[in-house]
Amino acid sequence: MVSRQPQEPPEPAAHQERVIRGLFTAVILHGNITASVLGMHPTDLFALGVVELHGPLGAGELSERTGLSTGATTRLIDRLQRAGQLRRVPDPADRRRVIVEKVRGHELDEALNAAFEPIERGMEEVLSRFPAERLADVMDFLEQTTSAIQSATGSVQKIAKTRRSTLDASGP
Incomplete structure (x- = not known):
């Protein structure tokens, strides 16, 4: 059986991920x-x-x-x-x-x-x-990013709730 190494994301995507994660970390x-x-x-x-x-x-x-x-x-x-x-x-x-x-x-x-x-x-x-037309794109990006993060947070909360109810149902 041949082991496959995970492929690195294309460089632009990796750079975007580093920049966004860097922003959140800061x-x-x-x-x-x-x-x-x-x-x-x-x-x-x-x-x-x-x-x-x-x-x-x-x-x-x-x-x-x-x-x-x-x-x-x-x-x-x-x-x-x-x-x-x-x-x-x-x-x-x-x-x-x-x-x-x-x-x-x-x-x-x-x-x-x-x-x-x-x-x-x-x-x-x-x-x-930024000129006004590009600034509108920047603000749109930030608003959509905020929505995406809120959606992801909701997904994690649902997972946590499911795990808690499963643990509660299994008892001590």
Whole structure:
């Protein structure tokens, strides 16, 4: 039987993969280092970013958007509320429900702005080099990439849920 070696992807595809993975790695590293410098856990910083991006959310929505269990999300909200970074408020659309929102003017805001400002400045500089018609393509690429990653994340979550239910069914 002849053993076949996996073929290397064509060079352009390999280069594209390295560049995209490099981007993701740089973003994650920046978040991890920023959290460390601020004395936070990276998951707490990520959750603050999710609330900043999407606005006030219920605990269940925050759980879905972060991939954390509901119990872990409750502990995260408690931690960030004690730190004065999030607060629980009644949902104006449904008074039976509570949502969490980011506390504006928190002392951490200035440090976060300082940490993320170089990225914003760098991105503005990079994007300013593109003519409008190419910039539209760049933004389309980023939006489609985000959708593809969200879809892949959903697939992984389904696999995890299936594995958990299989393990639960098999018992101890």
